Amino acid sequence: MADDALYVYGIIKFGFDFDWKEKGIDGKSVYAINQGEFSALVHDCEEKLYTSEYPSKIKELIISHNNILDKAIEVFNGAIPLHFNTIIKKTEASPKANLKKWLENEKERLERVWNKVKGKKEYGVRIYYDKDKLVQEISADEGIKESEENMEGKSTGLKYLLQAKVKSRIDEIIHNKINNFKQKFYADIKAISEDAMLSNSRISIDEEKDILLNLSILAGKQQFDKIIRTLERKEGKVFSFQIAGPFAPYSFVENET
Amino acid sequence: MKHNTTGIVELIDRALNKGVILNADLIVTVADVPLLAANLKLALASVETMIKYGVMNDWLTAIPLDKGENKPIEFIKI
Numbered sequence: 001m002a003d004d005a006l007y008v009y010g011i012i013k014f015g016f017d018f019d020w021k022e023k024g025i026d027g028k029s030v031y032a033i034n035q036g037e038f039s040a041l042v043h044d045c046e047e048k049l050y051t052s053e054y055p056s057k058i059k060e061l062i063i064s065h066n067n068i069l070d071k072a073i074e075v076f077n078g079a080i081p082l083h084f085n086t087i088i089k090k091t092e093a094s095p096k097a098n099l100k101k102w103l104e105n106e107k108e109r110l111e112r113v114w115n116k117v118k119g120k121k122e123y124g125v126r127i128y129y130d131k132d133k134l135v136q137e138i139s140a141d142e143g144i145k146e147s148e149e150n151m152e153g154k155s156t157g158l159k160y161l162l163q164a165k166v167k168s169r170i171d172e173i174i175h176n177k178i179n180n181f182k183q184k185f186y187a188d189i190k191a192i193s194e195d196a197m198l199s200n201s202r203i204s205i206d207e208e209k210d211i212l213l214n215l216s217i218l219a220g221k222q223q224f225d226k227i228i229r230t231l232e233r234k235e236g237k238v239f240s241f242q243i244a245g246p247f248a249p250y251s252f253v254e255n256e257t
Numbered sequence: 258m259k260h261n262t263t264g265i266v267e268l269i270d271r272a273l274n275k276g277v278i279l280n281a282d283l284i285v286t287v288a289d290v291p292l293l294a295a296n297l298k299l300a301l302a303s304v305e306t307m308i309k310y311g312v313m314n315d316w317l318t319a320i321p322l323d324k325g326e327n328k329p330i331e332f333i334k335i
Contacts, residue, residue, distance in 0.1 A: 005285065011277070049285055059265060062272045083276035087285040098283050113277075124267040216271075244267040250275035 003044035006033075006088045006095040009068045010248065011080040011103070013114050014039045022071055025050060025064040033096060035103035038110050041072060041079075042099070047089050069248035078118035080110060081248035113253050120194050120218050121246035125227070127185055128209035129178070133238045138173050178212065185213050185234070192226045194218040195252055209240065216251040 009024065017034045020041070024030045028043035050061050065084050072079035088095045088102075103110070138144060144166060151162045190196040199214040219227060224246075231241045 008279075047285055059269065062269055063265070065272055066268055081272075081276040083278050084272040085285075086276075086279055088279070088283055089285050091283070102279060102283060122271070244264045247268055247271055248276075250271035253275070253277045 003046060004090055004095070005045050005047040006040075006042045006099055007045045007050075008082050008086045008088060008099065009041040009043075009065060009079075010072060010082050011038050011040055011110055011114075012072050012076040012078065013037055013118070014076055022068060024068045025061055030068055033099055033103075035100040036107055038103050038107065038114075040099055040103060041068060045087060047087065049085050049087065051085075066248060070246075073121060073248060078114060078120070079248055080113050080117060080253055081250045109254060116194070117218065117249040117252055120220050120249060120252075121224075122249040122251055123217050123219060123224065123227075123246055124199065124244035125189065125213075125215045125217055125231070126211060126242045126244075127213040127215075127231070128240045128242070129181070129212045130238055130240075131174070131210050134174060134177065135170060137238070138170055138177070141173075144170065144173075181239075182213055186215070188230060189215060189217060189227055192230060193223050194220065197251060199251070212239070218249055218252045 007025065007028070009030065012032070014032065015034060015037055016039070017032055018039075019029070019031045022030045024043050028045065030041055030043050032039040032041055052058050052061070062084055069079045069081050088099050091098060093101070147162065147166050147169070151159050154162065186196070186198075195218040196215050199216045217227065228243070235241060
């Protein structure tokens with residue numbers, strides 16, 4: 001089947017057509033199609049989606065998609081990522097004409113997104129807490145200790161009721177503390193990053209720990225270093241964190257129509 | 258970029274679910290669902306399953322397809 005469609009990796013702010021030395025998915029030659037101030041990084045392909053029954057092949061395809069975006073971010077100081085498997089087909093017009101028309105129609109949105117993401121990368125930040133340690137800290141609280149001391153010498157029935165009351169109080173304190181920690185962490189990180197949002201990922205990676213916050217952040221190099229320093233200061237016996245990335249800024253593009 | 262276990266899973270999640278989406282009339286779709294082939298979603302679910310059961314590292318170092326030793330896995334429904 002002829003290569004009569006275009007696979008699009010992403011958009012860069014660059015005013016000319018050019019052939020790039022980089023190889024994309026399945027070793028295809030990547031080149032740029034320009035319209036106005038923006039160019040799309042593409043390769044010629046058949047009019048069908050890239051897929052496989054083999055997860056390792058899908059992994060390879062997605063990594064290839066992202067590698068082109070990674071390199072574009074380095075070379076062109078940014079890239080607006082397109083969804084994996086964006087393949088422009090032929091309609092009454094050629095795929096190239098369709099792409100150029102889309103770039104022209106979307107230039108204002110692309111300009112807004114570019115201004116936001118240029119020079120920035122996306123990272124995943126997961127903050128975990130150790131619930132047992134949090135309970136230990138709360139149990140050492142004077143008010144709780146006093147309540148527990150008051151149980152001494154009480155009848156079994158009364159003791160049971162008091163214990164239930166203390167447990168309920170601890171649960172309430174934990175609930176409030178977790179909410180406060182969430183808000184504080186989120187506010188602190190958002191303040192020092194370009195942008196931050198709660199990640200809606202369904203993926204749970206570490207089943208051993210309780211997750212406090214799962215964020216996607218957009219940050220330049222200095223902002224990222226500052227975020228790491230902030231997290232390291234907060235890291236201790238209760239909190240730990242995990243960083244994933246960098247990625248092209250997939251979560252920070254607008255998709256309104 | 259070096260992809261560790263967490264990195265690759267988060268990348269798959271983003272590349273399949275985020276990024277700029279073009280108008281459906283311009284792009285190749287499956288059953289009118291833009292971009293997301295059903296088996297890609299299922300593959301993602303299989304990745305989650307592998308993480309859950311601790312075999313993600315095996316998957317990450319899977320033998321390349323051209324050696325013919327990489328068997329398809331059973332997909333789960335999501």
